[in-house]
Structures are given as structure tokens and as C-alpha cells.
Amino acid sequence: MDLNLNRADYLQVGVTSQKTMKLLPASRYRATQxxxxxxxxxxxxxxxxxxxxxxxxxxxxxxxKIARLELGGILNTPQEKIFIAAGSEIRGFxxxxxxxxxxxxxxxxxxxxxxxxxxxxxxxxxxxxxxxCDCKDQHYxxxxxxxxxVICLPVERVLRDVPVLACQDRVLRVLQGSDVMYEIEVPGxxxxxxxxxxxxxxxxxxxxxxxxxxxxxxxxxxxxxPIHKWEIRNEKKRGGILCIDSFDIVGxxxxxxxxxxxxxxxxxxxxDNANEPxxxxxxxxSESVTSIQGGCVGKDGYDEIVVSTYxxxxxxxxxxxxxxxxxxxxxxxxxxEMQNKIxxxxxxxxxxxxxxxxxxxxxxxxxxxxxxxxxVPSFSVNDKFTLNKDDASYSLILEVQTAIDNxxxxxxxxxxxxxxxxxxxxxxFSSCDSESNDxxxxxxxxxxxxxxxxxxxxxxxxxxxxxxxxxxxxxIQPKTCQARQYLIKPLSLHQRTHFIDHDRxxxxxxxxxxxxxxxxHSWVVFCLPEVPEKPPAGECVTFYFQNTFLDTQLESTYxxxxxxxxxxxxxxxxxxxxxxxxxxxxxxxxxxxxxxxxEVSVKHTLKLIHPKLEYQLLLAKKVQxxxxxxxxxxxxxxxxxxxxEYRCILEEADHLQEEYKKQPAHLERLYGMITDLFIDKFKxxxxxxxxxxxxxxxxxxxxxQNALIAFFDAA
Numbered sequence: 001m002d003l004n005l006n007r008a009d010y011l012q013v014g015v016t017s018q019k020t021m022k023l024l025p026a027s028r029y030r031a032t033q034x035x036x037x038x039x040x041x042x043x044x045x046x047x048x049x050x051x052x053x054x055x056x057x058x059x060x061x062x063x064x065k066i067a068r069l070e071l072g073g074i075l076n077t078p079q080e081k082i083f084i085a086a087g088s089e090i091r092g093f094x095x096x097x098x099x100x101x102x103x104x105x106x107x108x109x110x111x112x113x114x115x116x117x118x119x120x121x122x123x124x125x126x127x128x129x130x131x132x133c134d135c136k137d138q139h140y141x142x143x144x145x146x147x148x149x150v151i152c153l154p155v156e157r158v159l160r161d162v163p164v165l166a167c168q169d170r171v172l173r174v175l176q177g178s179d180v181m182y183e184i185e186v187p188g189x190x191x192x193x194x195x196x197x198x199x200x201x202x203x204x205x206x207x208x209x210x211x212x213x214x215x216x217x218x219x220x221x222x223x224x225x226p227i228h229k230w231e232i233r234n235e236k237k238r239g240g241i242l243c244i245d246s247f248d249i250v251g252x253x254x255x256x257x258x259x260x261x262x263x264x265x266x267x268x269x270x271x272d273n274a275n276e277p278x279x280x281x282x283x284x285x286s287e288s289v290t291s292i293q294g295g296c297v298g299k300d301g302y303d304e305i306v307v308s309t310y311x312x313x314x315x316x317x318x319x320x321x322x323x324x325x326x327x328x329x330x331x332x333x334x335x336x337e338m339q340n341k342i343x344x345x346x347x348x349x350x351x352x353x354x355x356x357x358x359x360x361x362x363x364x365x366x367x368x369x370x371x372x373x374x375x376v377p378s379f380s381v382n383d384k385f386t387l388n389k390d391d392a393s394y395s396l397i398l399e400v401q402t403a404i405d406n407x408x409x410x411x412x413x414x415x416x417x418x419x420x421x422x423x424x425x426x427x428x429f430s431s432c433d434s435e436s437n438d439x440x441x442x443x444x445x446x447x448x449x450x451x452x453x454x455x456x457x458x459x460x461x462x463x464x465x466x467x468x469x470x471x472x473x474x475x476i477q478p479k480t481c482q483a484r485q486y487l488i489k490p491l492s493l494h495q496r497t498h499f500i501d502h503d504r505x506x507x508x509x510x511x512x513x514x515x516x517x518x519x520x521h522s523w524v525v526f527c528l529p530e531v532p533e534k535p536p537a538g539e540c541v542t543f544y545f546q547n548t549f550l551d552t553q554l555e556s557t558y559x560x561x562x563x564x565x566x567x568x569x570x571x572x573x574x575x576x577x578x579x580x581x582x583x584x585x586x587x588x589x590x591x592x593x594x595x596x597x598x599e600v601s602v603k604h605t606l607k608l609i610h611p612k613l614e615y616q617l618l619l620a621k622k623v624q625x626x627x628x629x630x631x632x633x634x635x636x637x638x639x640x641x642x643x644x645e646y647r648c649i650l651e652e653a654d655h656l657q658e659e660y661k662k663q664p665a666h667l668e669r670l671y672g673m674i675t676d677l678f679i680d681k682f683k684x685x686x687x688x689x690x691x692x693x694x695x696x697x698x699x700x701x702x703x704x705q706n707a708l709i710a711f712f713d714a715a
Contacts, residue, residue: 049298122163124149147166186215264287402474415468423454468485526583581593597685626656
């Protein structure tokens with residue numbers, strides 16, 4: 001059965017955060033429901049649809065930015081009380097808009113996530129989790145990494161409180177009171193949690209999670225251990241998951257899975273006989289989907305998916321057909337309805353034009369008066385800078401509440417800009433003088449009209465660290481711009497992982513000296529991505545990392561006065577040694593540095609590089625042949641005379657060229673890594689071999705793995 005959904009935009013509020021829109025329960029089966037939404041202006045708005053028009057039920061006054069909105073009520077009754085989290089305060093409203101609760105939690109950080117179950121309130125700020133019952137403090141937990149979401153298994157079904165925290169370090173922490181019962185490793189940083197089928201599934205223990213790199217999974221949270229049910233890998237390279245809901249939109253009696261992503265993708269998954277999810281429907285909106293709900297809003301009897309987007313649009317994807325089959329009388333009625341709608345839209349447009357004119361005049365007067373303060377318009381920018389494991393590149397996503405005019409990218413370290421298929425902006429490069437003003441890259445992206453979201457891809461070089469800056473200029477008058485900064489770290493291509501292979505040949509770097517645990521932790525934060533800014537609890541900590549480009553690994557263990565770093569790549573150890581020495585010197589701390597170099601690790605790293613280098617050399621060779629083969633084809637009229645290998649190159653020509661274009665400087669990058677490995681190997685022996693680099697490059701040009709290993713051994 002095909003699922004056809006038609007888009008209907010209902011209204012626009014201010015900029016919205018994740019999980020800030022809900023549908024109030026229906027008064028009867030498949031009757032229209034009211035929508036309640038909170039925005040960054042602090043306004044809570046509840047509205048319903050009547051004859052195609054949005055009718056406001058209530059609207060609160062502006063206040064602090066609303067970070068979360070949840071529905072609650074007495075257990076086993078319709079959940080129709082509205083709770084919002086703004087700053088460190090929780091406020092409660094009835095469905096008519098009357099405020100009945102104002103609870104100041106006195107948390108030092110703003111509330112980021114919230115879950116409500118009867119009289120229990122589960123809150124999390126960046127690192128702190130709190131459980132309140134009837135607004136009285138019950139339990140508290142300080143997390144080692146940022147908490148992105150919090151949920152509790154349905155207490156009416158499992159008969160106990162089981163809160164679960166989604167933490168940035170790729171772990172779900174299951175709590176019992178103020179203690180961690182156990183931890184669950186997931187394949188990416190979890191951004192959202194939801195109860196399966198809205199009630200925890202058959203057992204009441206089934207929990208859905210979505211990650212920032214677009215993976216989706218189901219886990220059963222039993223009393224003793226987790227049971228992984230299924231996981232959907234992000235094969236299509238779609239955006240991170242921001243919201244999940246369960247609703248039977250297909251109409252087969254089984255609840256489907258509704259998913260909203262940060263690239264604007266809305267997906268519907270149905271379940272097959274083996275209870276495995278199957279994608280049934282997807283549609284792209286132009287901006288990130290912050291909330292998703294299944295229900296009935298536009299018209300009685302027609303189910304729909306309701307979403308809210310970053311810029312505040314509340315939109316329905318409804319099963320109601322656009323073109324209705326009707327008799328002559330009905331047709332007349334529809335025409336009349338359409339006429340009424342057009343005339344009301346015309347009058348609304350005239351009113352808006354008049355309002356714009358008034359505001360423009362007011363702005364002109366205020367900016368020209370002698371007492372005028374700077375009247376620069378403010379705008380919200382939603383940005384995300386993350387490392388992709390699949391292609392060892394960074395994604396920079398910039399989203400603005402209004403259309404983007406242009407984005408200027410500036411970097412004081414060498415980076416490559418990679419092609420992005422979804423990107424329709426025109427890029428132009430400016431020449432840079434890197435010696436005099438530290439500019440290695442200046443690029444301008446000019447966006448097409450109505451582009452509110454821009455995605456860029458960059459690849460950095462490990463060992464070269466500095467700052468990437470993005471200057472975002474939207475299409476608003478007067479012209480204004482916001483600058484955003486992103487750190488390119490010394491070991492920028494490393495990503496946190498849960499475990500490493502201890503059987504690999506490892507090189508060891510040991511630091512000792514008069515430094516505190518917090519000082520060494522701040523140096524590790526400076527060197528490596530995905531490390532929490534706050535020092536973890538305890539006296540000693542171990543982090544594992546994997547290099548996304550080469551698959552080499554790093555283990556860092558440190559405590560007060562001592563740090564031990566182990567890696568199967570000498571270059572990683574060399575970068576750490578240089579950067580940590582520099583950081584210690586800045587703080588006038590005397591470091592004792594010792595290292596153990598494992599000669600076998602060099603051959604091991606070269607073997608890891610080998611398949612990548614061989615593939616890139618073969619790709620480059622094939623791309624060089626394409627033009628000559630095409631000329632021969634035109635000359636001869638067919639390709640029958642060519643050997644199968646050449647015929648295959650011609651058949652795949654477009655794919656090969658696209659692949660080559662996507663990976664600019666990939667070969668140079670691999671050459672650079674081999675050169676660094678060669679220099680670093682001998683640097684630890686106290687020998688300078690930079691004069692032998694040209695000879696190494698000659699060997700690489702006529703690449704043979706055995707010859708390369710022999711050169712490393714003989715030098």
C-alpha cells in the first residue's frame with residue numbers, strides 16, 4: 001500500500017528548539033486536535049484548525065527561550081496539561097492556557113531536556129540530572145559528558161522509576177535513584193530518546209534512540225542488562241535525528257515510526273512480520289525538523305504527520321487528498337470555499353504590506369534621530385560542526401531563520417573544501433597570502449533565493465591546528481552579519497570510540513611533572529575532539545580514539561602528575577609530544593617527556609595506508625585515460641576493439657570522474673601522511689631525514705608496497 005501525504009503549512013511562530021511542539025489528546029476518535037508549540041521568544045501558543053484557518057486557543061506573553069515542551073497529567077488519564085522548560089524554571093498550563101505551576105529549580109545551568117510522568121519530573125541541564133517528585137528534590141546525578149535527552153520508562157507498566165540519559169559520549173546511562181545501574185554503548189552520539197509505540201512496546205521496556213550522525217535503534221532496558229533489538233545504519237548519509245514519534249499513519253493497526261532529521265527529512269517506517277523497520281515514506285522540507293507528532297489537525301477523519309521546523313513553521317503532511325472527487329453541487333461549494341480563501345489571503349497580504357511600510361518608516365526615523373542607538377537587526381543561527389566517520393571530513397551546517405545571502409569562510413590553517421551534493425550555492429575563492437596574514441582559505445558561498453540552510457564539507461590535516469571562521473549574512477535590511485568560530489584541533493581526524501585493539505604494535509608517550517589533573521585534561525581537550533570540557537569525576541581517566549582517515553588508534557590515560565598516550569601511529573605520538581610541550585611551556589610547567597617507539601608499528605601503519613593509496617592511484621590512472629579513450633571511441637565509432645578493462649573504464653566514466661572530483665588532494669594527503677611518518681620515525685631517533693624526502697616521493701610515484709617498506713627500513 002502506497003502512502004500519499006500532502007503538505008499543508010498551518011502557521012509560523014518564532015524559532016523553535018528540539019521537542020517543543022505537541023498535539024493535545026483528541027476529544028473523540030479521529031477528531032481534530034489542538035497544537036501547542038513553544039518558541040525562542042518564550043511564547044507558548046495553542047491553536048486549532050477551523051475551515052482551513054488557524055484559530056488561536058491561547059497565547060502567552062514573551063519570556064525566556066523555551067527549551068522543551070511536554071504534556072503531563074495524572075497517570076492513566078489523558079495527558080493534557082502543558083509543561084514548558086525555560087531557563088531554570090518549569091511552568092505548567094492547562095489546555096485553556098491558565099498557568100497553574102511555576103517551579104524555579106535553582107539549577108546553575110539552563111534546562112536542556114525534560115520528561116514528565118505523573119507527579120515525577122525528570123530534568124537535565126548540560127551535565128546535571130535531577131529527579132523531582134511533587135517539586136521536591138529526590139535524586140541527582142552528575143554526568144561525565146553532556147546530556148542531550150532524558151526519558152523514563154512508563155512507571156505504570158514497569159512499576160519502578162527507570163530514568164535513561166542520552167549522553168554525548170555515545171552512551172545511554174540507565175539510572176537507579178542517583179546511581180548508574182548500567183551503561184549502553186550506541187553507534188553515535190544520541191540526540192533523542194522515545195518510548196517505542198509511545199508506551200515502551202510489549203514489555204514497557206523498549207526504548208528508541210536517534211543519533212547526531214543519523215542512526216536509529218531500539219533497545220530493551222531490562223533490570224539486569226540491555227537487549228539490542230535492531231539498528232538502522234544511515235546508508236543514505238541523511239541528517240542527524242532530532243525527533244521521533246509513534247503513530248499509525250499507514251492505517252494497518254500497527255503504529256509506525258515517524259522520524260524528523262536536521263536536514264529537513266521526514267521519514268515513516270513501518271514494521272514487517274519480523275518486527276524490523278522498513279522505510280515507507282520520506283519527504284524533504286527545506287529546514288531542520290525540530291518536533292514530529294502523529295494525529296489529526298486539519299480535518300476530522302484525516303490522519304497526518306505534524307512537524308515544527310527550526311524557523312517556526314508548523315506543517316502538516318496529511319492523508320487528506322488535494323483533489324476531491326465530487327458532484328456538481330459539491331464543486332460549487334469547493335469553488336466558493338476557494339474564493340473565500342483567496343480573498344482572505346489577499347486582505348492578509350495587504351495588511352502585512354502596510355505593516356512592513358509602517359515598520360520601515362519607524363526604523364528610518366529612529367536611525368536618523370540624534371539619540372539613535374545602533375539598530376542592527378538580530379537573527380538566530382543554528383550551527384553544527386561534526387566529524388563524519390565515513391569519509392574523515394567535517395560537516396559544517398549553518399541554518400538561519402531567514403534566507404541566507406552569502407557565507408564567507410576563512411581559515412588560518414590549510415583545509416580542503418569538498419563537494420556537497422545538497423549544496424546549490426555558488427562558491428568563489430579569493431587568493432590568500434598565508435605568510436603575511438595567516439589566511440590559508442577565503443571562500444564565499446552565494447546562496448540562491450530562499451536558502452535558509454547551507455551544508456559545507458571540509459577536510460583538515462592532522463598536526464595543523466587553528467580556527468575556521470564563518471561570516472553569515474542573511475537577506476535582511478540593513479545588512480548585518482554574524483561570525484561563528486570553529487576550532488580545528490591538532491588531532492582533528494580522531495573520533496571517540498568505546499574500545500580499541502590492544503594487540504596492535506603501540507608507541508608510548510609518557511608525561512610526568514607538577515601539573516594537576518584538570519590542567520592535563522584541558523590540554524587533551526585542546527588536542528582532541530569529542531572530549532568533555534569539564535574534567536571527569538575520579539582521579540584517573542582513559543579515553544579511546546580512532547583516526548577516521550587511517551583507522552589507527554589512540555589510548556590516553558592520565559591522572560594528576562602523569563599522562564600516558566599510546567598509539568600505533570608514530571605521527572600521532574609526534575603531534576601530541578609537540579603540542580603538549582608547547583602548552584606546558586606556555587603555562588611555565590616543567591614536563592618530563594619519555595617515549596618508547598615500536599619499530600613494527602611503522603610497517604603496520606604503512607599496511608593500513610596501502611589499500612587507500614592503491615585505490616587512489618588506480619582511480620587517478622583511470623581518470624587520466626578517460627579523455628583518450630573517449631577520443632578513440634569517437635574515431636572508431638564503437639568500443640568493440642578495446643580490451644574489457646578499458647571498456648569498463650568508459651562505461652563507468654561519469655562515476656569515476658565524480659568520485660575523483662569528490663576527493664580533491666586525496667592522493668597528496670596520503671603522500672603527506674607517509675612523508676610525515678618517515679620524518680617522525682627518524683625524529684625520535686634524533687636523525688633529520690628531510691633531504692631524503694624527494695627520493696621517497698619518487699618511490700611513491702612508481703608505488704610498490706614492498707619497495708616502500710624497504711626504503712623505510714634502509715634509510
